[in-house]
Amino acid sequence: MSALQNDRFLRALLRQPVDRTPVWMMRQAGRYLPEYKATRKHAGSFMDLCRNKELACEVTLQPLERFPLDAAILFSDILTIPDAMGLGLRFETGEGPVFDKPIRSLADAKKLFVPDMGTDLSYVMDAVSTIRQNLNGQVPLIGFSGSPWTLATYMVEGRSSKTYSIIKAMMYDQPATLHHILDVLANSTIDYLNAQIESGAQAVQIFDTWGGVLTPRDYKEFSLNYMAKIIAGLTRENDGRKVPVILFTKSGGQWLEDMAATGCDALGLDWTTDINDARARVGDKVALQGNMDPSILYASPERIRQEVAIILEKFGKGTGHIFNLGHGIHPEVNPEHAGEFIRAVTELSGKYH
Amino acid sequence: MSALQNDRFLRALLRQPVDRTPVWMMRQAGRYLPEYKATRKHAGSFMDLCRNKELACEVTLQPLERFPLDAAILFSDILTIPDAMGLGLRFETGEGPVFDKPIRSLADAKKLFVPDMGTDLSYVMDAVSTIRQNLNGQVPLIGFSGSPWTLATYMVEGRSSKTYSIIKAMMYDQPATLHHILDVLANSTIDYLNAQIESGAQAVQIFDTWGGVLTPRDYKEFSLNYMAKIIAGLTRENDGRKVPVILFTKSGGQWLEDMAATGCDALGLDWTTDINDARARVGDKVALQGNMDPSILYASPERIRQEVAIILEKFGKGTGHIFNLGHGIHPEVNPEHAGEFIRAVTELSGKYH
Numbered sequence: 202m203s204a205l206q207n208d209r210f211l212r213a214l215l216r217q218p219v220d221r222t223p224v225w226m227m228r229q230a231g232r233y234l235p236e237y238k239a240t241r242k243h244a245g246s247f248m249d250l251c252r253n254k255e256l257a258c259e260v261t262l263q264p265l266e267r268f269p270l271d272a273a274i275l276f277s278d279i280l281t282i283p284d285a286m287g288l289g290l291r292f293e294t295g296e297g298p299v300f301d302k303p304i305r306s307l308a309d310a311k312k313l314f315v316p317d318m319g320t321d322l323s324y325v326m327d328a329v330s331t332i333r334q335n336l337n338g339q340v341p342l343i344g345f346s347g348s349p350w351t352l353a354t355y356m357v358e359g360r361s362s363k364t365y366s367i368i369k370a371m372m373y374d375q376p377a378t379l380h381h382i383l384d385v386l387a388n389s390t391i392d393y394l395n396a397q398i399e400s401g402a403q404a405v406q407i408f409d410t411w412g413g414v415l416t417p418r419d420y421k422e423f424s425l426n427y428m429a430k431i432i433a434g435l436t437r438e439n440d441g442r443k444v445p446v447i448l449f450t451k452s453g454g455q456w457l458e459d460m461a462a463t464g465c466d467a468l469g470l471d472w473t474t475d476i477n478d479a480r481a482r483v484g485d486k487v488a489l490q491g492n493m494d495p496s497i498l499y500a501s502p503e504r505i506r507q508e509v510a511i512i513l514e515k516f517g518k519g520t521g522h523i524f525n526l527g528h529g530i531h532p533e534v535n536p537e538h539a540g541e542f543i544r545a546v547t548e549l550s551g552k553y554h
Numbered sequence: 555m556s557a558l559q560n561d562r563f564l565r566a567l568l569r570q571p572v573d574r575t576p577v578w579m580m581r582q583a584g585r586y587l588p589e590y591k592a593t594r595k596h597a598g599s600f601m602d603l604c605r606n607k608e609l610a611c612e613v614t615l616q617p618l619e620r621f622p623l624d625a626a627i628l629f630s631d632i633l634t635i636p637d638a639m640g641l642g643l644r645f646e647t648g649e650g651p652v653f654d655k656p657i658r659s660l661a662d663a664k665k666l667f668v669p670d671m672g673t674d675l676s677y678v679m680d681a682v683s684t685i686r687q688n689l690n691g692q693v694p695l696i697g698f699s700g701s702p703w704t705l706a707t708y709m710v711e712g713r714s715s716k717t718y719s720i721i722k723a724m725m726y727d728q729p730a731t732l733h734h735i736l737d738v739l740a741n742s743t744i745d746y747l748n749a750q751i752e753s754g755a756q757a758v759q760i761f762d763t764w765g766g767v768l769t770p771r772d773y774k775e776f777s778l779n780y781m782a783k784i785i786a787g788l789t790r791e792n793d794g795r796k797v798p799v800i801l802f803t804k805s806g807g808q809w810l811e812d813m814a815a816t817g818c819d820a821l822g823l824d825w826t827t828d829i830n831d832a833r834a835r836v837g838d839k840v841a842l843q844g845n846m847d848p849s850i851l852y853a854s855p856e857r858i859r860q861e862v863a864i865i866l867e868k869f870g871k872g873t874g875h876i877f878n879l880g881h882g883i884h885p886e887v888n889p890e891h892a893g894e895f896i897r898a899v900t901e902l903s904g905k906y907h
């Protein structure tokens with residue numbers, strides 16, 4: 202493997218000194234880029250794109266060709282694990298992911314198994330090593346997974362939900378069934394992320410998109426505990442460097458202290474918490490990644506630059522900040538606005554270091 | 555007007571002693587009740603139902619005939635004000651509210667006006683006085699409005715949104731336009747709630763459904779400030795009693811201190827904040843209304859009762875708690891489960907007073 206030329210992302214995650222604040226964007230390889238849409242068009246289905254290592258590599262690298270980003274992130278989907286469990290994943294237009302065989306009972310849950318990374322999910326590992334090779338040391342590669350709770354919402358509901366009525370009824374009435382599902386998912390995710398690290402991922406992020414729909418008690422019991430289990434099971438070294446772990450619970454601003462106690466290296470923050478407050482609360486334990494409202498990218502370039510300056514000033518001097526949006530970039534954003542965002546971080550952050 | 559026979563809701567809102575914790579449910583008159591669906595069927599459209607004082611009264615009283623609730627809430631919609639401004643409100647099946655003439659520019663915004671309560675919105679006041687008369691002093695009647703920010707999201711987007719891209723672009727690039735819209739809405743809401751109070755509403759609630767999608771700074775500037783302006787403009791007395799004001803920002807758990815400083819009497823809490831923590835933070839300033847996850851009503855009656863006991867124990871001894879769900883009751887809930895919830899509050903809460 203080529204030596205890493207830009208390690209400010211990895212250094213900031215470990216709260217080591219950097220020359221400027223590193224920056225990347227969640228969903229940076231995606232539908233807001235015309236070149237992504239072009240590749241997607243001839244790839245077949247969305248999962249076909251994920252399964253083709255050359256095309257997955259191509260779209261992973263597209264944003265890096267446009268913007269001076271400090272990290273690449275594997276192009277894939279959080280639902281690869283339940284897909285490998287044979288639940289019949291489909292993507293319906295305007296509807297999002299659908300599982301034809303949702304998990305509704307203990308009998309269903311007992312049939313779940315930890316997929317084999319070398320066969321069932323080898324396409325993900327092939328994509329990781331292909332991307333790592335093609336990155337050629339330019340920037341580090343981030344691997345990722347969904348949180349067990351987030352994966353379970355899709356597996357139990359069978360599709361996206363507004364009320365989470367089915368999984369919550371299971372949580373309240375059959376907690377042992379849900380714990381079984383979450384435990385198989387946590388074990389699968391440990392293997393999955395370790396295989397990504399072995400294939401070349403230099404940092405990993407766990408996306409807990411739906412932990413924020415829970416009560417504080419249920420968040421701890423049904424989401425956070427399983428993420429902590431995953432973190433404890435990860436290989437934390439690659440090429441002689443520590444592999445940092447980023448934990449992101451959307452709408453988790455009230456629970457940062459609990460999240461920081463999981464053993465992760467960094468927390469992803471959405472925009473509903475001020476990053477200065479978050480730093481005061483947990484900045485002595487973890488780095489912070491975030492937290493610009495992705496909707497600011499709909500505003501003018503001047504306003505985008507101003508907002509970057511405000512967030513940099515809020516975090517203040519010193520390392521431990523990875524600039525990012527507070528959620529994935531929206532599909533309708535003008536790529537030039539994304540460019541202005543990234544340029545502003547690279548130009549304005551030096552004085553804080 | 556008949557003398558009020560049950561005032562524990564009003565007393566708890568003012569943190570005065572009560573014999574047991576009062577209880578009501580957001581959206582208690584609604585689609586989970588077969589008798590509501592029957593009335594709705596022969597009423598015509600949803601807005602036709604709101605505009606018919608006899609039918610609006612009928613559905614308002616339906617849950618009180620089933621359950622020992624401690625308050626009634628006016629059956630209406632938060633979008634009556636923008637509807638009265640002539641924006642062309644329609645309800646599309648599966649889509650929710652749509653405005654045919656969304657507000658997109660300063661020129662659009664300048665055309666907005668404060669509706670006349672005696673003509674444009676007289677149907678709401680007729681419903682309030684009809685309900686108040688028919689309640690016959692059984693329990694107090696709650697009036698309500700949407701928050702200016704929440705109303706503006708529909709008026710500017712033109713429909714429900716996931717990303718709020720249009721209104722957020724306006725907020726970032728044309729803040730003066732948005733402030734103009736919000737100001738007309740705040741002035742309209744002051745007149746609207748005062749007219750409801752004059753017509754017989756004994757408490758009022760402001761529903762800020764979408765304040766939680768903002769950054770802390772933007773929440774204060776574009777949502778909370780206008781709610782504080784409304785509260786300052788309200789007539790706070792009716793029949794010689796104080797009219798308490800409840801402020802509810804969904805997903806506002808991080809901002810309770812700011813919300814409590816608006817001059818409201820009570821805060822509505824969703825289920826992502828522990829009510830004991832909320833009480834420790836703001837319980838010396840305001841009463842707390844909430845905060846059971848409405849999805850618990852999908853669980854078994856035993857589990858529902860257990861959760862009521864847990865929340866009562868968390869709030870602890872003393873007044874200042876109005877039991878409610880953390881959001882509106884879901885349309886698919888079994889009415890018997892709602893009944894068990896209410897019964898459990900009435901049976902289990904006495905020992906805390």
